[in-house]
Amino acid sequence: MIEHLKTDILILGSGGAGLFAALHAKKAAPELDVTIAVKGLLGKCGCTRMVQGGYNVALGKGDSVERHFMDTIEGGKWLPNQDLAWKLCKTAVERVRELENEVGCFFDRNPDGSIHGKAFAGQTFDRTVHKGDLTGIEIINRLMEQVLSRDVNKLEDHRAIGLIPNATGDALAGVLMIDMRTGNFRFVQAKAVLMATGGGPTMYRYHTPSGDKSMDGLAMALRTGLPLRDMEMVQFHPTGLLAGADTRMTGTVLEEGLRGAGGHLLGGDGERFMFNYDERGERATRDIVSRGIYAEMRKGNTTPNGGVYIKMSHLGPADVRKRFNGMVRRCADCGFDLAGGLVEVVPTAHYFMGGVVIDTEARTALPGLFAAGEDAGGVHGANRLGGNGVANSTVYGGIAGDEMAAFVKSEGRFHDPDKGVIGFEIERALKPFSIKPGDVNVLREKLMDVMWEDVGVMRTEETLTRGLRRIDEVEQELMTVGVPAGNKAFNLTWHDWLNLQSLIEISRVIAQAALARRNSRGAHYREDFPDPGAMETSTFTVARQKDGVLTVKEEPVAFTIVKPGQSLLDDETVKTPNALSAVEVNPR
Amino acid sequence: MVGANNKPEETDQPEVMIEVSVWRGDAEAGGFRTYHVPSRQSQTVLDIVTYIQRNLDPELTYRFACRVGMCGSCGMTVNGKPRWTCRTHASQVISNGKLTIEPLRNMTKVKDLAVDMTPFFDKWVEAKGAFVPTKTRHDEIEAIKPDSKERRAADAAVECINCGVCYSACDVVAWKPDYLGPAAINRSWTLVNDPRDGAQAERLKVLASDAGCSNCHSHQSCATYCPNLLNPTRSIAGVKRRVMVAALKGEV
Numbered sequence: 001m002i003e004h005l006k007t008d009i010l011i012l013g014s015g016g017a018g019l020f021a022a023l024h025a026k027k028a029a030p031e032l033d034v035t036i037a038v039k040g041l042l043g044k045c046g047c048t049r050m051v052q053g054g055y056n057v058a059l060g061k062g063d064s065v066e067r068h069f070m071d072t073i074e075g076g077k078w079l080p081n082q083d084l085a086w087k088l089c090k091t092a093v094e095r096v097r098e099l100e101n102e103v104g105c106f107f108d109r110n111p112d113g114s115i116h117g118k119a120f121a122g123q124t125f126d127r128t129v130h131k132g133d134l135t136g137i138e139i140i141n142r143l144m145e146q147v148l149s150r151d152v153n154k155l156e157d158h159r160a161i162g163l164i165p166n167a168t169g170d171a172l173a174g175v176l177m178i179d180m181r182t183g184n185f186r187f188v189q190a191k192a193v194l195m196a197t198g199g200g201p202t203m204y205r206y207h208t209p210s211g212d213k214s215m216d217g218l219a220m221a222l223r224t225g226l227p228l229r230d231m232e233m234v235q236f237h238p239t240g241l242l243a244g245a246d247t248r249m250t251g252t253v254l255e256e257g258l259r260g261a262g263g264h265l266l267g268g269d270g271e272r273f274m275f276n277y278d279e280r281g282e283r284a285t286r287d288i289v290s291r292g293i294y295a296e297m298r299k300g301n302t303t304p305n306g307g308v309y310i311k312m313s314h315l316g317p318a319d320v321r322k323r324f325n326g327m328v329r330r331c332a333d334c335g336f337d338l339a340g341g342l343v344e345v346v347p348t349a350h351y352f353m354g355g356v357v358i359d360t361e362a363r364t365a366l367p368g369l370f371a372a373g374e375d376a377g378g379v380h381g382a383n384r385l386g387g388n389g390v391a392n393s394t395v396y397g398g399i400a401g402d403e404m405a406a407f408v409k410s411e412g413r414f415h416d417p418d419k420g421v422i423g424f425e426i427e428r429a430l431k432p433f434s435i436k437p438g439d440v441n442v443l444r445e446k447l448m449d450v451m452w453e454d455v456g457v458m459r460t461e462e463t464l465t466r467g468l469r470r471i472d473e474v475e476q477e478l479m480t481v482g483v484p485a486g487n488k489a490f491n492l493t494w495h496d497w498l499n500l501q502s503l504i505e506i507s508r509v510i511a512q513a514a515l516a517r518r519n520s521r522g523a524h525y526r527e528d529f530p531d532p533g534a535m536e537t538s539t540f541t542v543a544r545q546k547d548g549v550l551t552v553k554e555e556p557v558a559f560t561i562v563k564p565g566q567s568l569l570d571d572e573t574v575k576t577p578n579a580l581s582a583v584e585v586n587p588r
Numbered sequence: 589m590v591g592a593n594n595k596p597e598e599t600d601q602p603e604v605m606i607e608v609s610v611w612r613g614d615a616e617a618g619g620f621r622t623y624h625v626p627s628r629q630s631q632t633v634l635d636i637v638t639y640i641q642r643n644l645d646p647e648l649t650y651r652f653a654c655r656v657g658m659c660g661s662c663g664m665t666v667n668g669k670p671r672w673t674c675r676t677h678a679s680q681v682i683s684n685g686k687l688t689i690e691p692l693r694n695m696t697k698v699k700d701l702a703v704d705m706t707p708f709f710d711k712w713v714e715a716k717g718a719f720v721p722t723k724t725r726h727d728e729i730e731a732i733k734p735d736s737k738e739r740r741a742a743d744a745a746v747e748c749i750n751c752g753v754c755y756s757a758c759d760v761v762a763w764k765p766d767y768l769g770p771a772a773i774n775r776s777w778t779l780v781n782d783p784r785d786g787a788q789a790e791r792l793k794v795l796a797s798d799a800g801c802s803n804c805h806s807h808q809s810c811a812t813y814c815p816n817l818l819n820p821t822r823s824i825a826g827v828k829r830r831v832m833v834a835a836l837k838g839e840v
Contacts, residue, residue: 040651041705043750044659059729100729104719106742106782113731137658137749144750145718145775148709157698181698210653243630248638248655248674250630330656333675335630441642484646490699493646 002422003179003186006414007035007153009404010175010190012160012217014038015046016390017196017373017397019143020095022152023103024401032408035188036147037155037177039197043144045212046198047374048393051136052255053120054128055099055107055394056387057092060117063125065089066568071123071577072388073562076353076381077522078535079230082561084379087360088388091395096129099394104142107131120386121256121285124575128387133255133326139390155188157181159495160197160216162425163224163369166415172368173417176425180495183488185426191412192368192404195221196397199352199374201510203503205445205452206240206251206348214499215506217375221356222505226365228543229377231506231552232513233353235384235523236457238265238289240348241334242307249334251348255327256386258310258338259283260580261320265293266309266342267301273308283580287383287523290347294457297346307346312338347457351389353380353523354513357542362400368412370404372396381540382522431479432497433488438481440496447474447503455511460528464515471511475504509550513541516552535564603627606682608636610648611690615697620688621645633673633681634662637689637701650701657815660751664701665690670756672815692756694769708752708771715772716794719779720787730784738781745823746778747816754810754820760803767803768794770810770820777823780830789839792831796840801827 009025011018014036025034038045058068068089073080099105100115107129108116120128131138157180164187166173174189200213218228239258243249259265259282267273277292278284284292293308303309312320317340321328324338331338355377362370373393380388432440454467478501483494519533520526539554562568604627609620623640634652641648652662657675664673666681667688681687695703723730732739754770755761761769768776776795779785795801801824810820834840 040653040661042709044661045653047654050654050656050658094725097727097729098725101723101727101784102719102721102725104721104779104782104785106732106739106746109732109734111734113733115729132747134658134747137747141748141750142719145712149713149718210659211655212653244628246628246639247630247632247635248652249632249635252656330675333657333677334632335677335679437646439642487647490649490702491647492641492649496642 001184003184005186005188007188007190008032008408008412009034009192009194010188011036011194011196012175013046013196013198013373014042015196015198015373016048016139016143016393017400018194019043019140019147020394020397021194021196021372021401021404022147023143023150024398025405026150026152028402028405029409032405033153035153035155035190037158037160037175037188039157039159039212041156042147042154043140045210047200047209047213048390049136049140050210051139051390052133053386054118054130054135055092055096055390056120056123056127056385057096057129057391058089058125058127059093059096059115059129060125060127063127065093067125068092068127070562070567070569072380072385074577075122075383075385077383077532078538078564079381079521079540079557081378082559083360084358086561088379088392088395091399092391095391095395095398099139099142103146105131105138107138119578121580122385122577124577136390139394157490158186159498160220161429161498162421163193163220164417164421164425165224165366167418169418170367171415172366173415176422178429181490183491187417187422189414189417191408191414192370194400194404195356195369195371195375196373196393196400197375199355201234201349201352203447203451203507204234204349204456205448206242206346208237208240208251208253208348208350211248214502216502218355219502219505221364221371222509222545224366225544225546227357228354228509229357229540230381231354231509231543232517232524232541233382233522234349234510235351235353236286236290236347237350238286238293238347239310239345241331242303242305242344242346243334244305253348253350254310254343254345255324256286256580258312258324258327259289261323262315264311264314265289265345266311267296268303268308269301273301280580285580287525290457291525293347303344305344307344309342310345311342313340351384353377353382353384354510361403362396363403368407368415370400372400382524429498432483432494433485435480435482437484440481440483440493440500443474443478443481444496444500447471447500447507450474451507455507455514458525458527459514460526461515464511467511468508468515471504471508478504509543512550512552513543516541516554538564605685606636606678607686608640609686609688610637610640610701612648612700613697614699618697627678631678633664633666633671633676633678633687633689636678636687637673649699658749660749663692663751663753663756665692665756670753670813672751672753675815692752694756694758694761695752705752708755708769709750711768711772712750712775714794714799715768715776716779716787716791717772717775719782720785722784722786732783738783741826742778742781745774745818745820748774748818749816751815753813753815757809757813759807759809760805764803766799768799770804770824773801773827774818774820774823777827780827792834793840795827796831796835801831
């Protein structure tokens with residue numbers, strides 16, 4: 001039995017994008033019925049909350065939207081959609097003021113009371129607005145309160161499993177969900193839907209994102225036939241905690257500031273190795289340090305759990321404890337002495353630059369469907385600057401809210417769902433109950449190994465081809481491994497199965513897009529094609545699935561605002577980006 | 589390619605097992621079930637719960653999200669005390685090889701270890717925990733000195749992640765379900781100290797109401813159990829002082 005619900009605007013996800021969309025939609029059109037659906041509890045899922053660094057915005061004297069934009073384009077290795085990147089940088093100014101003046105966030109101040117901007121790697125101006133090193137908590141707490149105090153419907157513990165078009169396939173009718181608490185299906189019919197579930201590359205053995213994330217949004221978009229861009233672009237953070245198997249601590253991020261402050265990375269032999277790879281040593285950029293660590297791991301120069309060590313003690317344990325209080329406490333809670341001892345670390349999948357193709361109004365190719373945040377692609381290109389992630393989700397979430405309200409008022413209407421697609425999605429979701437129960441987690445670990453080994457930090461045609469074959473094998477095995485047909489209510493093992501299916505579907509797209517890109521740009525590194533290729537003829541990948549067949553095409557980047565070799569800044573004002581050594585840590 | 593062992597050194601000894609009693613049930617009924625989970629060097633209480641769900645009892649329900657003490661989803665009662673399970677190393681809480689895990693108290697049970705936090709957040713809103721703006725996105729951000737007395741008071745309390753641990757630990761909430769509770773009043777206190785907010789009088793009225801700050805008897809459980817080392821009791825004491833001053837002026 002399927003329960004039916006109707007709402008004018010349905011928002012999937014309650015991170016920065018989802019919550020901002022709700023506030024903006026409600027402000028633009030208070031008479032509309034707005035509903036937020038979230039896989040867990042409102043404001044507690046997703047990754048905006050986990051933002052440590054801060055929010056890039058051109059507020060400071062001497063900074064400009066142009067400068068922020070140029071940093072974003074250079075950081076993205078000329079692959080970003082320039083119109084999206086421009087709108088990000090321009091709107092961020094208003095969005096941060098909105099966060100402070102209307103939402104109630106309080107960001108760190110300079111002694112004179114003005115907003116403090118900290119230095120962050122890869123940028124030419126100290127423009128990262130922050131709240132200590134817990135910026136995300138401040139932003140999400142304040143947004144959550146605003147949403148909770150408004151007339152917005154909540155569907156908590158609701159998991160979206162399928163985007164349901166109308167019978168002719170030219171508009172979105174709504175979203176099929178599972179009410180996780182009861183285990184029942186629920187079709188939510190809506191005039192406009194925002195997909196803001198957050199990407200999050202959790203299909204890698206080591207990953208930082210929130211554990212609820214499993215690429216459900218992108219998998220739904222893929223099954224709906226929507227174009228996905230930059231899917232090969234997975235950002236690895238060099239220092240994820242390595243605590244071994246069977247613990248959710250493994251993969252969680254240890255902040256970049258540790259390296260910036262002078263932390264050393266040691267191989268299993270106890271020696272520093274980063275200077276063999278880059279003259280900046282541990283202070284090289286994230287991608288270079290990740291590859292350096294990975295190379296040592298491949299050589300077998302590893303710690304007991306197969307990673308490397310980070311060492312801070314030479315900076316003075318008391319000082320480290322003071323400067324990195326939060327990190328030291330977290331490590332201590334988990335049994336590690338970051339200030340005085342050695343902690344095992346490993347590169348860890350951190351952020352997903354790829355996503356659904358959107359325009360500057362957050363519209364997708366399917367009328368009625370909008371996407372924002374990590375579900376949407378094109379803003380960051382080949383690499384995301386630290387501090388541009390939360391800017392992206394809040395800027396485009398707000399834009400999506402405005403646009404959905406306008407869309408619903410001008411042309412929005414309820415469409416009848418394609419019953420065939422609903423039937424297909426229900427059958428897909430119930431599949432695990434019809435096969436012999438088995439160990440879903442073993443398969444999840446298998447996928448994580450495949451992605452880490454073959455589609456990870458360093459790739460070749462050989463590894464990617466093998467990876468694609470192994471992903472197929474995991475998928476075939478999943479079709480033989482079921483879940484006990486007992487109580488469907490809040491059955492996490494059922495949801496683990498569904499999570500894994502989403503991850504498999506998107507893993508295949510990552511591998512195929514990585515195979516298509518025969519050069520090395522930003523986060524994507526091909527050992528067999530190490531050159532970045534000519535910037536002037538840059539292309540980005542677009543993946544699409546039709547009738548079960550996945551194709552990846554390359555499309556030329558349209559340099560609509562600035563061409564490679566040019567800058568929006570006067571020659572004399574062009575600066576070198578901050579190296580990690582200049583990064584200010586924990587200014588509190 | 590990469591080894592990922594998290595087991596004790598290879599020995600001839602049998603694996604060390606932990607005897608874990610987990611509350612299973614729903615809002616109507618339930619009881620404890622016992623599981624045996626192998627001990628690991630790196631192992632949190634959340635890992636133990638996860639092990640049970642993945643290997644011993646696929647229908648066990650619990651909540652978690654961020655894994656690092658930022659989202660406040662994984663609060664449970666461990667050996668009788670409320671805590672974040674993602675940041676509690678098993679060795680901190682296992683006693684005589686045993687562990688008891690229950691859902692958070694003072695919240696409605698949904699299933700097994702997952703609770704309904706709706707009343708907790710309703711009170712957050714009721715305590716006027718949402719900022720009321722006096723400016724818009726088109727105005728400049730207000731210059732506020734970080735060392736002002738108000739700002740220091742707000743900063744000391746603002747890093748709450750609404751995990752519900754203090755609410756679950758509070759005796760008064762247990763006796764008087766209408767009481768706003770430590771987390772909501774703590775948030776309110778940060779706004780009482782925020783000169784940008786435009787609803788100070790209304791907020792103090794709620795805080796002075798029957799559901800408000802006067803219920804707190806300073807048992808300090810909130811401060812004792814707050815995993816973020818905040819002190820809601822101190823915030824509530826601050827609120828009490830403001831309410832008193834407002835009362836003398838006839839404002840509440």
